[in-house]
Amino acid sequence: MxxxxxxxxxxxxxxxxxxxxxxxxxxxxxxxxxxxxVWPQPKTSFSLVVKQLYNVGVKSLLIIVVSGLFIGMVLGLQGYTILVDFGSEQSVGQMVALSLVRELAPVVTALLFAGRAGSALTAEIGLMKATEQLASLEMIGVDPLRRIVAPRLWAGFISMPILSMIFAIVGVYGGALVSIEWLGVFSGSYWSVMQGAVDFYDDILNGVIKAVVFGFAITWIAVYQGLESVPTSEGISQSTTRTVVYSSLIILALDFVLTALMFGDV
Amino acid sequence: MHTRTIEILVGLFLIAGVVAALALAINVSGLTGSNNGSYKVYAHFENIGGLTKKAEVTLAGVQIGTVTQISIDADLLVAKVEMEIFSEVNYLSIDSSVQILTAGLLGGKYIGLSVGAEDEVLVEGSIIEDSQSALVLEELIGKFLFDKVSE
The missing domain is CATH 1.20.5 (Single alpha-helices involved in coiled-coils or other helix-helix interfaces)
Known part of the structure; x- marks a missing residue:
């Protein structure tokens, strides 16, 4: 029984x-x-989005540029040491550029973005909820979803592809710095082999599409976790952790699906 | 922070995004909207042996153009290769010869051009008559074995 x-x-x-x-x-x-x-109100919506673009985009720029530079430099160094054994070190540009634009730029940018901007979004909205600012907004007849959530979502969608493209181009120049200036790869072949191998539509645009999808997933998760957080200090810390963990898992899973769809049959 | 400063920084951020997109398109993928600054010449090859689009065309090892299209000439049944030569390289004689070469042991194929002696130069639409096909390893080995057997 x-x-x-x-x-x-x-x-x-x-x-x-x-x-x-x-x-x-x-x-x-x-x-x-x-x-x-929702029907946008051009005057207020626009300035709210600009403010959030500053918070999630401009403030993430430094970490993106620095990581992009170092990842590009590491790719150049590793690629060179492997390729020089086969006497084809002039292909290092192709390796650096393809790994960056197809894979590393969207994924690493998204992981950093989740840690840097996603967690901040969750904590901010969670604290607004805990201190009953969201409830007060509703009391005075302002829709918190429209005033607080919508600009953050839009800012996330807009910033992610921009950050990812900046990451990729900084990485390509980081790789060029290491392989051309330090390791002595001929600069003409670095760039021309790269340009011969990278296709604008297949590689670069697909990378940007990945970045848009990841940005969508991260900001959605971050905003929702903020709204759903238990309004205590412990609850906010748990939601923030969940944002980073869920975003990272979703990014890696989505990346596999998108890669299989975009490059699977090549 | 002052609203004005934030607006300016966001504007700079968006411009940085556009610049990054342009740099990726032009520097990394070599996408160019128009083909000003170059002229097209053609050559026929018996066998292109792995030559691809965007392969380099070189003169004395220096790049002077790229391969833009590879097709079959239906009348002659040979490969027809279209090359774009940079327009500042306007001194290639009409009797120049082209050869398909390999960069390194595993490297890609490229076209090496050697100039001739004529005064007349290659212009848009010229056909290079003197061409030498890619070396195909199987053919070489086959010829070598055949020679050995017949000795």
Missing amino acids: NISNKIMDGIASMGRGLLDNLAGLGRASMVLVHALF
Whole structure:
């Protein structure tokens, strides 16, 4: 009797967990639809988006540029040491550029963006909720989704592809610095082999599409976790952690799916 | 921070994004909207042996153009290679010869051009008559074996 009760409890709690997750997904979709598909008020919306672009985009620029430079330099160094064994060190530019624009720029930018901007978004919105600023906005007749959430979502979508492209170009020049200036690869072949191998539509545009999708996923997760956070200090810290963990997992999983779709049959 | 400063910084950020996109398009993928500054010449090869589009065309090892198209000439049943030569290189004689070469042991194929002695120069649409095909390893080995057997 006792055992069968426990089994029933287990099944019931599994069902509850599943329903909770489903409800969470539903709420997250409602937040997204509600925040994105509202009639914009040109005057206020625009300046709010600019403010958030500064917060999530401009402030992330330094970490993106520095990481891009070093990743490009490491790729140049590693690529050179491997390729020089086969006497084809002039292909190092191709290796650096293709790994950056197809894979590393969108993925590493997205991981850094989740840590740098996603966590900040969650903490900010979570604290607004804990200090009842969101409730106060509603009291005075301002829709918090429109005023607080929508500009942050848009800023995230706009910043991610820009940051990813900056990461890629800084990385390519970092690779050029190491392989041309330090290791002595002929600069003409570095650039011309690269230009021969990289296709604008297949490689660069697909990389940008990846970045847009990742930006969408990260900001959506961050904003939703902020809105759903338990309004205590512990609750906010847990939501912030969840934002980074969920975003990173989703980025890597989505990256596999997108890579299979874009480059799978090549 | 002052709103004005924030606006200026965001403007700079967006411009940096556009500059990065342009740099990726032009420097990294070599995308150019128009083909001003170059002229097209053609050559026929019996076998192009792995030559690809965007391969280099060189004179004395220095790049003077790129391969832009490879097709089959339906009348002669040989490969027809279209090359774009930079327009500042306007002194290649009409009896120049082209040869398909390999960069390094594993490197890509490229076209090496050697100039001739004529005064007349290559212009848009010229056809280079003197061409030497790529070396195909299997053919070389086959010829070598055949010679050995017939000795």
